[in-house]
Amino acid sequence: MNTAFSWIRPEPWGVHVVPADVWIDPGRAVDRALITHGHADHARGGHGATIATPETLAIMELRYNTRKGATPVQYGETIRLPGGVDATFVPAGHVLGSAQILLEHAGERVVITGDYKRRADPTCALFEVTPCDIFITEATFGLPVFSHPPIEDEMAKLLTALHAHPDGCVLVGAYALGKAQRVIAELRAAGHSQPIFLHGAMEKMCRLYQDHGVDLGELRLVSDHDNETMRGQIVIAPPSALNDRWSRRLPSPVTAMASGWMRVRGRARQRGVELPLVISDHADWNELTQTIEDVNPQEVWVTHGREEALLRWCELGQRRARALALVGREDEDE
Ligand SMILES: [Zn+2]
Ligand SMILES: [Zn+2]
Numbered sequence: 255m256n257t258a259f260s261w262i263r264p265e266p267w268g269v270h271v272v273p274a275d276v277w278i279d280p281g282r283a284v285d286r287a288l289i290t291h292g293h294a295d296h297a298r299g300g301h302g303a304t305i306a307t308p309e310t311l312a313i314m315e316l317r318y319n320t321r322k323g324a325t326p327v328q329y330g331e332t333i334r335l336p337g338g339v340d341a342t343f344v345p346a347g348h349v350l351g352s353a354q355i356l357l358e359h360a361g362e363r364v365v366i367t368g369d370y371k372r373r374a375d376p377t378c379a380l381f382e383v384t385p386c387d388i389f390i391t392e393a394t395f396g397l398p399v400f401s402h403p404p405i406e407d408e409m410a411k412l413l414t415a416l417h418a419h420p421d422g423c424v425l426v427g428a429y430a431l432g433k434a435q436r437v438i439a440e441l442r443a444a445g446h447s448q449p450i451f452l453h454g455a456m457e458k459m460c461r462l463y464q465d466h467g468v469d470l471g472e473l474r475l476v477s478d479h480d481n482e483t484m485r486g487q488i489v490i491a492p493p494s495a496l497n498d499r500w501s502r503r504l505p506s507p508v509t510a511m512a513s514g515w516m517r518v519r520g521r522a523r524q525r526g527v528e529l530p531l532v533i534s535d536h537a538d539w540n541e542l543t544q545t546i547e548d549v550n551p552q553e554v555w556v557t558h559g560r561e562e563a564l565l566r567w568c569e570l571g572q573r574r575a576r577a578l579a580l581v582g583r584e585d586e587d588e
Contacts (some may be wrong), residue, residue, distance in 0.1 A: 259388060261339070261359050264555065264578045269366060269390065271357060273337025276305075278355060278366050281581060288341060290368025291352035292317065292431055305333070307343055309351025309466055313431065316462055329353065329379060346370040347381035348535050349432030350463055356384050365549065366390040369558075371534065372541040373405070376439040377432070377468045381545075389551035390578070394536040394588065395514055396560040402514060402538040408531040409444040415508050415529050416488060422506035423451075423484045424529070427493035427513075429588070430456050432535050434490050435463045437512050438470045441488065449474045451484055453491035453500065481505045497526050514538075514588050534588060543567055 263270045268280035276286040283300035290296050290306075292313030297306075299318030304311065308326040315321050327333055332342045338360070343353035348369045357364045363386040370392065372381050395402075416424045428434040434456050441450065449472040452460060457475060464470055476489060485505050495501055496509055511527045514534025522530040537545060542564060546554055554568050554575040561577040568575035 259362060259364070261337075261362075262357065262364050262388070264580070266579060266581045268580070269578075271335070271339055271359075273359065274335035274339040275337070276335055276339075276341075279368065288355055289314070290346065290355060290366065291349055293349070293369065296368055305341070307351040307353050310353070311351075312462060312466070313351060313459075316458055317431075344382050344384050345379035347372060347375060347378060350378050350435070350466060350468065352378060354382075354384060356386065362387050364388045364390065365551075367392055369394065369536055370545075371537050372545060373402075375436055375535070376443060377435045377463060383545070383548045385549060386551050388553045388555060389546065389549050390555040390557065391542065391546065391564075392536065392558040393542060393556045393561050393564045394558045395534065395538050396542060396556070396558075396562075396564045398539045398563065400514065400517060400538045401540060402517075402534045403532050405440055405533055406444070408512070408533050409440050411529065412441070412488070412510060412531060413444060413446060415510070416486070419506070419508055420486045422508060423487050423489050423504055425489045425491060425496065425501055425504055425507035425509050426531070427496045427509070427511035427525070427527070428490055429513075430459050430492055433512055433533065433588075435460060435468060435470060436535065437490065437531075437533065438473070439468060442469065442471050446488070447471060448487060451476045451479065451487055451489040453489070453495050455492050455495070456490055476504070493525065536588065539563075546573070 261272050269278040277284045278288050279296040285302040287301040288305045292310050299320040303323035305325045311324045327343050332340050340358040342356040346352040346354045354367045365384050365386040428437050510529035512531040512533040515521045516530035516532045557578045557580050565575045
């Protein structure tokens, strides 16, 4: 009889750490939650106690107004939970404050990645490989067809379009948490020093990033300026604003969108995107498989949709793998 790892139990709405009675990224309110990062498919309000990095707690406070029962844990710090379970938060490289959670109990190690990527991102700490027995990985882009281009190439496309339309603006759709700030920081890294204009829905999260030391340069609100000021400039807005009334006031915008899904032509067409930018905060196929090799776990548990190809890949490599049917994991962040 094998009782190994019976202390960690995947349920449809979260992963339950039984001896500690804590949940990882639970989809409903619980007494005690450990949260990997601030996206809505992982973080929600209403928990009795919330344990997360200080940045994730700040994001949750901004989005859900939750402050009650917040316990900050720094990267690399280990906290002792009830029932003899140790939890350590390790950088996941996904968005500001994002963490993998390493759980240790009775000599066994489980890592829950939350969402992650391996590439350098000026807005958050780089993913760290953490050896473990069970590796619970996302698979948002878990098909070999997904291979994200270098971000420098996508920035070059964006700046080329900007310079080709000096009388208009380039309107970039990007999610308000993570993608928007990364696009801005990468534009700065590419030498774009002009002010960047924001839709009002972006303002608070950008300020939160700046308060945590991420340099985004000069940001201005679209609503504070007239049309003329935005000619030859970059405007960032949530994807939902790309084709709505709000965008009609902009001076002849070229519509762009920053998302890993822009690899799929139909998705760009659906949204009326003229300039698709393939920019993702998730691991692509090569990053997913490389990471499993680097971490080298006995067993892989896969979440977030497209699991089949990754399960097959594990099988071919003589690695045990299973899909977790977690509900409500969506691409809010992509
Ligand atoms: Zn996420
Ligand atoms: Zn997610």
